[in-house]
Amino acid sequence: MTGETGDTGAMNQPLQEDGSIEIDNNAVDVTTRVDALLDILQTSQSLAIICHNNPDPDCLASALALDHIAEEAGVEHIDIYHGGEITHQQNRAMVNVFDIPTESYAGATPSDYDRLAFVDHGVPGRNNEVPAETSVDIVIDHHPTDDVDAQYLDHQPDIGATATIMVEYLYALDLALDERLATALLFGIRRETLGFMRGVTEAEYAAAQHLHAKADTDTLRTLADSLFTGITLDAIGQAVLNRRVRGPCLAASAGRTSERDALPQAADYLLNLEGVSTTVVFGFIDDSIHLSARTRNTHVHIGEVIEEAFDDDGSAGGHREMAGGVVPLGPFTPSGADETVERIVTEAVYSRAFDALQEWY
Template sequence: MARRSADAALLNGKVHLNGKSTPGVRRSDRFLTSLAKAKQVTFISHVHPDPDSLGSMLGLAHLVERKLQLPTRITRDGIVSRAENKAMVELLNLELLPVEKIHWKAGDAVVMVDSQPNTGRHSIGKDAPLKAVIDHHETGGDLKGIPFHDIRPHIGATCTLVTKYLLEQEIDVPDRVATALLYGIETEVCGFPREATPCDDGALQFLYPLAEKNLLAQIRNARLPHSHFECLLQALQSSFIYDRLIISWVNDLPQPEQAAEVVDFMVRFEKVDWAVCGGVWENKLILSVRTSLHGAQAGEMLQRVVGRMGKAGGHDRRAGGCIRLRNDSENALDEVQARLRKRFLKELDIDEQRGQRLVPLRAMLENLQA
């Protein structure tokens, strides 16, 4: 009964083809049709791909190989640095081709997964032969001229949409693919705050018996590098509380994904509703936001805060962004941080105020002397 209800939750909906809504037509059929004339299919995602994008690319590659008998490639745009994500790539033997090494040929078809064109979240050129876009983000991209797109921001994970496609096409899901899809959904909807729908829950119920549990355990509990703790310490020492908002600054971010790790931790603080982390990586200020409030539209909020300074987007209670720094001087960074702090306070309707340190300066000094 649980399997039947899970399948039912996954198999409802409508498709968008050439920008038109077509009730009753299976999305997976339309997706495959958009690739029928291709000689090779390449899957790309956003910069620093996460488990949802990695699992989605692997699942769609399996679908295309089985139904169209076409060769496929899955890629990475930038590095994969978060410990759990690296473990996922290594343990599931994901062969990721760097996007900068790709040269398009006649007959190539590109599918963008877990992202949308012209959102500033990827680095492929305009010459990429984009044939399809499959995503669940609320940050809208430029979909003009793309033969097929399936954008469902009300769904918690892109991996859920891919699982639906596999079910529609009645394709067996190998344990490796099931593990990747399951972990991709988990990371999107099973943390805090939780953003899941019956469709996501149905996908989890369907995939769990098929997944390799030992590999899942190893991925979930990946061993952490020393830089993880250095970054967390710096974030704790630099965190300031403004009413129900906590802002953490990391001036030397070891890896871009660690800004998200900081806010995943900080949003659990019982005295705040919002957590923001800004960290410098290379010549960019990486921003990550979490909120415990339902209906907060964090992605839209961060877009307004960042404005023309950079790029941002996300979900109801999770968001991320990036601002390119003009120079790496301390004064320039202080100015950007001060500007962002004021914008966050204004956007969240918090009176301008002096922040209170999460860890008092006296305690820091005492720890140093101990």
């Protein structure tokens, strides 16, 4: 595995002074980690790479990178799967532009593969469609979460993007980066950190420096300028109209929508409102409430806020600056014919969100 890597000091900068990096509370040299990953891949004939539900650019780029590493390691059959739908306009554009061969997990059978890998998530049954009892061989993730278990585990919650970890792997393996992969990884890092403005670490800057010479800036610009769909714009508009503000906290309902990715876009957009430093946006999608939250307040851990408010009834949590969740509605699923129930559920979500936020302000 050889390629064009340049000065080896560039990608070592995010590591500790002794050449190690904190991985799941253990200092493990990146070369040691890569060797352990190769040991698994080189003894495998087939690999299923599972993206989380409604995968974002960080997840998609990381899957593409692992696919590349696995192919170079000699894995003969590799498939990439995702749960949910790819509805965000930039995510759809990314799949099309880079021709990412991802398909719905609905038709997958994990037992058909020698190895099962998760990228950008870590627990079966949580933000993915994999049965909870499934054993996972490889997990590479940067999200703060408990109960992560795998034969190979690289869990770095202090890193700003999973794509950053994948760049470290590619660099350590001395693999040549083509324009397609470099551009996808750089876009994934930029989107996950909101243009290096959210949750960014030294590692993201080092990775971006490594990727920049190979990336296609015109493609990056095209992806950044991807157009809204009418459904996305309607959902953001509903969130704007339904916003409620208490001091620096804002909560908003986007109503019923088919595009889950409109929620984080609305949460980011509403964070620009003067005087607001934390936003929680929610909407009804099929038979669940989906939530997305953001904060600029360094004293607030929005992942813990959302987990405290909603995790007992569903799955919720996230980072210090960004979080999300899904709460099944069960027998109280609102429908177009039962607007009263939907109003009751909406008021309950507003109340829970503000009550949880009050503990941090």
